[in-house]
Amino acid sequence: EEGHRPKWTLAVEMLDELAEQGLRPPVLVADAGYGDNGQFRAALDERDIAYSVQLKGEALAHTSEAVPAVREWSGTGRCGRRPADTPVYPDEPVSLARHVAAAGREAALTVTWREGSKGALSSQFVFLRVRPAGHRVPRDLDDGILPERWLIAQWPDDEPEPVTYWLSSLPADTSHTDLIRYAKIRWRIEHDYRELKTGLGLDHFEGRSWQGWHRHVTLVTAAHLFLTLLRADPKAAAPA
Incomplete structure (x- = not known):
């Protein structure tokens, strides 16, 4: 957090x-530091x-x-009041790990x-389709339905259980290859950050002023953009 504000905000x-x-x-x-936060995911959905x-x-x-339904009133509710006609899911949600375990390794x-x-x-x-639950996950105002999402679990043949989980809001017809390509693309972020630090001197700045730091980061970022454009240019000569 910065001050009293969560990083996701x-x-x-x-x-x-x-x-x-x-x-x-x-x-x-994003990594699990953001992905575990239902408010962050809801903010992305809103946008x-x-x-x-x-x-x-x-x-x-x-x-x-799973489909939500309006609870029947038995007449014995707290203080004798009839519960609100808000649809709720009759069964409790279970962990993503249990969903994947139920599908089995054969899936x-x-x-x-x-x-x-x-x-x-x-x-x-x-690959499963699920409806993430939680009191911070917004529902459809009319029928109380939770949004449907992709649940992806990496379960290598040599591991007794899944090693990584992802949630994705990409369309239901997205190919499995594309789902994994996006889930795994964080390697590119880590690669670029390492190049910025070790190859272009992002961590070499030793000044104390904001203006100096801003200029340093700007120049390093411009150098990284130049190298990226060279790599992406099909007409660029291959390195020796």
């Missing part, structure tokens, strides 16, 4: 500032920003087939998402 403010400049991410990716975020297997969800599919320095990168994944 600062991230949302940055997205709003980008939107004011006419910019928006095609898909937002119609698609996401693929990592989270822990303890997070709760209903199956995609896992092998997906290759990109070429690495030592060959193709592939692993086994379970």
Whole structure:
């Protein structure tokens, strides 16, 4: 947190500032520090920003087939009052880990998402449609239905249980390969950050003024953009 404000609110403010400049991410990716926060995911939904975020297997969800219903009134409610006619899910949600365990290892599919320095990168994944639950997850105002999302679990053949979980708001017809490509694209962020620090001197600044730091970061970012454009240019000569 910065002061008394959660980090996720600062991230949302940055997205709003980008939107004011006419910019928006095609898909937002985040680690479990953000993905576990239902308020953060709800803020992305409110802004119609698609996401693929990592989270822990303890997070709760209903199956995609679960349907809320209005509770019947027995006349013995607290203080004799009739409960509000708000649809609720009759069954309690269960953890993402339990959803994947119920599907079983036989549901896992092998997906290759990109070429690495030592060959193709592939692993086994379970893909399910679920409805994430929690009091901070907004529901449809008319029927109380929770939004449907992709639950993705990486479950390698040599592991006794899944090693990573993601939730994604990408459309239901998104291919498995694309789902994994977006889920795994955080490697690019880590790669770029490492290049900024070790190759371009992001961490070499030793001054104390905001203006000096701002200029240093701007120059480093411009250098990184130049290198990225060179790498992306199909006409650029191959390195020796």
